[in-house]
Amino acid sequence: xxxxxPNTLRTIFLVEDNLLVRDALVMMIDGEEDMRVCGAAETAxxxxxxxxxxxxxxxxxxxxxxxxxxxxFISRLRDLIPRPRVAVLSGHSDPYIARQxxxxxxDHFVLKGDPDVMLGxxxxxxxxxxxxxxxxxxNRL
Amino acid sequence: MTDxxxxxxxxxxxxxxxxxxxxxNLSVSSPGGMxxxxxxxxxxPPVAFPADRQLQARVDVLENQLAELREYTxxxxxxxxxxxxxxxxxxAAVLHDDLQPVFVAARMSIARAGKxxxxxxxADLTSASRMIDGALEITRTLTAELSxxxxxxEEDIVETIRWLAERAEANHxxxxxxxxxxxxxxxxxxxxxxxxxxxxLLLNVAKHAGTDRARITxxxxxxxxxxxxxxxxxxxxxxxxxxxxxAANGGSGLRSxxxxxxxxxxxxxxxxxxxxxxxxxxxxxxxxxxxxxxxNHTDCEIA
Numbered sequence: 555x556x557x558x559x560p561n562t563l564r565t566i567f568l569v570e571d572n573l574l575v576r577d578a579l580v581m582m583i584d585g586e587e588d589m590r591v592c593g594a595a596e597t598a599x600x601x602x603x604x605x606x607x608x609x610x611x612x613x614x615x616x617x618x619x620x621x622x623x624x625x626x627f628i629s630r631l632r633d634l635i636p637r638p639r640v641a642v643l644s645g646h647s648d649p650y651i652a653r654q655x656x657x658x659x660x661d662h663f664v665l666k667g668d669p670d671v672m673l674g675x676x677x678x679x680x681x682x683x684x685x686x687x688x689x690x691x692x693n694r695l
Numbered sequence: 696m697t698d699x700x701x702x703x704x705x706x707x708x709x710x711x712x713x714x715x716x717x718x719x720n721l722s723v724s725s726p727g728g729m730x731x732x733x734x735x736x737x738x739x740p741p742v743a744f745p746a747d748r749q750l751q752a753r754v755d756v757l758e759n760q761l762a763e764l765r766e767y768t769x770x771x772x773x774x775x776x777x778x779x780x781x782x783x784x785x786x787a788a789v790l791h792d793d794l795q796p797v798f799v800a801a802r803m804s805i806a807r808a809g810k811x812x813x814x815x816x817x818a819d820l821t822s823a824s825r826m827i828d829g830a831l832e833i834t835r836t837l838t839a840e841l842s843x844x845x846x847x848x849e850e851d852i853v854e855t856i857r858w859l860a861e862r863a864e865a866n867h868x869x870x871x872x873x874x875x876x877x878x879x880x881x882x883x884x885x886x887x888x889x890x891x892x893x894x895x896l897l898l899n900v901a902k903h904a905g906t907d908r909a910r911i912t913x914x915x916x917x918x919x920x921x922x923x924x925x926x927x928x929x930x931x932x933x934x935x936x937x938x939x940x941x942a943a944n945g946g947s948g949l950r951s952x953x954x955x956x957x958x959x960x961x962x963x964x965x966x967x968x969x970x971x972x973x974x975x976x977x978x979x980x981x982x983x984x985x986x987x988x989x990x991n992h993t994d995c996e997i998a
Contacts, residue, residue: 572796578803585807618792645795647835650845650858666799667831668824669806 564680565592567608569601569615569627570643575666579614579643582669589676596620598627606635612680613640614664617655625658632659641679643672772958773884780842780887787841790834798831846890850880852920855890856911859897863909867901875913879920881981889922889979892952892963896924896975899949904928904973919961922977930967 566583568591570576580591593608595601598619605613613631617624628640641662642655652663664675802824809820845858853875860871881889893911900909906928914921953963960980967973 572792574800575796578800581807582803585810645791645799645831645835646838646844648839648844649861650843654848666795667802668828669803 562588564589564611565608566590566612566614566676567592567601567605567610567638568594569598569613569619570594571596571616571619575616582673583676586673589680598622598624598630601627602630602634605631605638610638612676613638614643614676614679615640617642617644617646617651625654628655628658628660639679641676769959772955776888776955776959777884780884783841783887784847787838790838790841795831795834795838798827798834802827802831842887843890846886847883850886851878852881852886852889853878853913855886856893856913859890859894860911863897863901867897868907869897869901870908871897872908872910873913874910877915879913879915881920881979885920885979885981888952888956889920889977892949892956892977892979893922893924895949895952896977900924900926900928900973903931906972916978919978919980922979923974924977925972925974927972930969930971930973932969933965933967 566589568576568579568583570579573596576594576596580594583589583591592610593604595604599621601613601615615624615627619627622630624642624644628642631638631640639661640659641664642652642660643664643666644651644655645666647665655663662675662679664672664679666672805820805824805827809817812820843855843858846855849855853873856875857873860873863869863871897909897911900906904926906926909924909926912921912923912925914923949963956963956977956979961978962976963978964976965973966976
């Protein structure tokens with residue numbers, strides 16, 4: 555049974571349109587003792603409507619979202635509620651995308667894939683200052 | 696008698712001239728076409744005869760048909776470039792939106808399944824994880840190769856070229872200097888074409904030139920963008936490369952690209968020789984010029 559200390563438990567709001575990935579992320583995060591998922595949304599509009607009430611420590615968002623780009627979502631979220639940290643969780647290992655996301659207001663960029671790497675990136679986003687992800691690997695030409 | 700023969704010869708000469716051109720022509724008004732001393736030839740007006748007019752009309756019809764065919768080919772080629780780009784986008788979307796999430800979810804499922812199991816009993820899970828990581832890397836690489844996001848999001852081709860240079864440095868240790876004083880917005884199909892050509896040329900430098908430096912110059916002209924890709928590397932003998940067995944089948948992806956460029960009014964020319972480096976000049980017509988451009992017969996030499 556997972557009984558984390560109240561003062562160490564961090565809350566995460568997920569924005570991910572792919573059900574398979576969203577469910578796997580919820581199980582992965584809820585399987586950790588120091589974090590839990592407080593809510594999840596499939597679209598950016600849904601997330602913008604629900605995040606203020608949840609007051610999460612971190613918003614973990616995909617960039618490919620229906621109806622509104624992830625970049626626009628981050629900008630609008632920053633205008634709406636400045637408090638939560640924002641980490642982009644993306645399948646693109648392209649430094650250009652990471653720079654775009656950071657420029658739009660994201661604090662961290664986490665590459666989808668290896669769960670240990672993802673959890674490390676999420677923890678870093680929860681506790682540290684904004685820093686670009688150095689785990690990005692540029693693809694071959 | 697001699698005068699009559701001379702006049703008949705002149706007449707034949709005029710008729711021959713009027714067949715080949717409707718413009719005024721230089722005619723030699725002496726038998727045998729030779730002028731004594733330094734007397735200049737006389738400008739003679741063309742003389743049209745009924746048979747000549749019929750022939751000229753036929754030539755005009757054929758020339759019009761040829762122009763229409765060229766325009767048709769140009770439009771088809773332009774549509775082919777658009778279709779190629781659309782297909783790249785589609786495949787990239789399938790890889791990123793459909794295939795990659797399955798790998799990501801599977802990777803998390805395996806990690807979850809391995810929790811609490813002693814490490815010595817998780818060899819198969821570890822092996823499966825590595826395979827999935829490899830598959831994920833392939834999908835990422837393919838997605839970026841087929842249609843990098845910078846290409847889709849930045850209308851300025853200079854931004855895409857800068858991005859390409861960064862990747863060439865990161866992945867091949869090829870430092871690329873860029874000389875592009877002005878931004879240049881291009882439609883997606885032309886950006887895509889320019890990107891894929893520049894990428895192919897940089898790959899050639901990285902693979903064959905034996906140097907770690909290259910230079911890309913972008914220049915805006917009225918009707919086209921000029922892309923120069925240069926290196927001070929090994930260079931090569933173009934004739935020798937043309938004679939290689941694979942040359943007839945294209946030899947290089949650049950050959951087909953160069954042919955398509957030529958068909959839409961652009962060109963791709965290579966200047967090189969052993970030990971002297973290589974310079975490739977690519978001319979990409981702007982979209983606005985595609986609807987009215989005429990054929991450009993610039994020789995397309997692609998090694």
